[in-house]
Amino acid sequence: MTALLEVEHVAVQIGGLVAVADLSFTVEEGQVVSLIGPNGAGKTTAFNAITGYMRPRQGRIRFRGQDLAGLSPERIAALGLVRSFQRTSIFGPCTVFENARMALHLRGESGLLGALLRLPGMRREEARLREEAFAMLDFVGLTARAEVTADSLAYGEQRRLGIALAAAAAPQLLLLDEPAAGLNPSETAECMALIRQLRDRGTTILLVEHDMAMVMRISDRIVVLNQGRIIADGPPAEIREDPEVIRAYLGTSREVPHAAA
Amino acid sequence: MSAVFGWLFVAAMAAVPVVFPDPYVLSVLTSAGIFIIGAISLNLLLGYTGQLSLGHAAFFGLGAYASALVSLGFDIGIGFGLRLRLDPQPVFVGFLAGIAVAGAFGWLLGRLAFRVRGAYFVVITICFAQVLRMVALNWVELTQGPMALIGIPPASLWLPGQGVVPLYTKPQSFWLVLGVGTLAFLLVRQVVQSRIGRALVALRENETLARSVGIRVTHYLVIATVLSAGIAGAAGSLFAHYVRIIDPDVFLFIYTVTMVIMVITGGKGTLWGPVVGGLIFGLMPDLLRGSAPPEAQWIAYGVLMILLVMFLPRGIVPAVAGLLPARRRPAPAIAAMVEPAP
């Protein structure tokens, strides 16, 4: 069986500096795969390269067998590969409900003519999208907050909305960039439950996360990056014992893979 | 509620020539109406896509010249000894040509300018209008240059059973502008309250995030620009056939600035903003006329613009809406819709 996502010898440079030197890994359908590594290891850069926000200098990225080279982020999203962001993750001044509807863009197809003439097909689509938006807010537990503006949500709620926006159009592969960053333990637990539910709905997940407790518990496989290269790739139990991983983490910070942030 | 209010407003406006048939009032309202249409079109770009396009007079001017030239006809050399000749066409053909030409240039500008953002985008749009002004000034064979295009026929309307009727009188012109303005308003409303409108707002609020959920940046920005340009072209065409003389000054930056002031005064990104702002700035010059020289009026515009951006950045419409009691949402309906979800 071929993998859903194949990353082969990808190298990315930012302003002449090597951010990712040589990255190869795969993500199989139905799994939760985590990409971890110390700060500056190149995780977010790898995300940017996979989702078309940066051009790799070398290597090849394939999604469902299709080469993503030169495709824009929006084209890649349309193929079923969507990401979330660490920071810029919501449409702040718009209501939560509007956020959800915007994120469902790919679930609709009406164009200019439909908009101008309000054809029956367009009306049906609008009704369906409205329902989907509410279903999605329900899924992340934000139904009660539908009419407030997104930037007035609490931080934890904003993060959940961010995940909801990325997951809205039911992508096959979801890339989550530190979804639990800054969350308290109970919020982190909620976040984890959310990711599990997404997986159970059939969404494959590639995760970048610093919370090692969460990564260890949720991942089917872990890929460890250090200084732009992969130093380990395997199931959590294996990674936990890997001497090179331990060295990489001890060498850059006092964070040990067992400890929660 | 808003829709009822809107139709009442249109009805009240439509009644003005009947109950208050003063030609001066009508001419003021007509020219204000033309600029309101321009402001409505600019709002689509400035308000909904968030792109500060400062070449909007270009589309207005293109619509004016295209419409005037098609209805006057022309015969020009196009190099290699060839000539391009067009006999005078009915005015409504010119009107459509004005929209089409402005829209086509909107497409071109959108394709070029949206490769950049921020200050670069602003400058490219300004330059665009400047180049067109130079062309209008210097392509004398086509545009008469600074001598202006004169004798432009008045607008006409095809009515069933009566054929093509020229609209000479002030009330007729006013009603025409009101009709086109209402259409422009509805068109923008339909677009804004649709999947396209949501895509535009998403791009405005967070382009990176919008792209990540699959919104095609250039595609939607170009759609908005073409629509905006087309509507501005319609306004320009109305202008040409109303004042019946057009010179290269229609491309001046000051016209763009006028429309920008209207939009931000009323409230950019709101449907009624350009109408409210347009009424204020469309009527103010005539209220001030006689009491102050035009320079003083422009100084007042400038000062007002500065004060608004500093102290009322979102404009009058959102500020007033904020004072009114919050519109209650049908909460039960939300609950009903959520229930079927797993």
Add this chain to the structure above:
Amino acid sequence: MDQALQHLVNGTVLGGTYALLGIGLTLIFGVMRVVNFTHGELYTFGAYMAYGLVALLHVDFFLSLVLATMLGLALGALIELVLLRPMRKADIDSVMLVMIGAALVLQNAGLWAWGGVAKLVPTPFAGTPLVFGPVSVLPLRLFVLGVAATLLLVFWLLLERTRAGIAMRATFQDAETASLMGVRVGWVHTATFAIGSGLAAAAGALLGPVFMVSPAMGDLVGLKAFAIVILGGLGNLPGAVIGGFALGYVEEFGGGFVSSEYRDAFGFLLIILVLAIRPQGLVALKERVG
């Protein structure tokens, strides 16, 4: 060939003043992130001050150039303190709108004060051109080029050799770090805007006597300043000098060999072309805007 040489000389004279305009505008953008729509008005202001001083108050021509520049500097500082300082936290588009408002006020105040009729600034220079072989040039224009070059050099020294210049360059690079290092960013902004405005006023005072002085003279010039800055890459100082001369030559040669009517349009066409092909400007820029 002789004609080309003549155009080269004219283009150089023109380019020198364009460079002055461009460098002020790009400095303001680079340091303050402000797209300065009042730049053309400061140019007009400089020209009118020169006119007022020379023709009405009978001040010495050379002294009045200095005074006009100083007045431009002061007006720039005033604009910064009154309008830009309160807008420090605002987004770039809002600031642009405020500057458009300010430009409207300045231009119409000028029109009100001076009237719409173009004025001539008397100069002590002879009206007969100096002839060097195939090339002839008016002494006034040569003087203008000399002053422009001197000002550019003085500006460069100021930036490279003085404390204020270093603070300015630091803010240019990274305002946040500069303020952490003890640079008083607020005053750097005032100084920057004042100097940029002073350079624009100097350009106006220099070119006013060459052409005529009229209230709308700044319109086109302000737009050309944008053109220059875009050509060189926004916020790029050497780029602005290159852009200034590039525009001068393009206008001269385009006007001379292609079409004199479209002389002013060449610059704008050039920008649209440059932005379509190479959006970051002719001279590479480290950061992208927007």
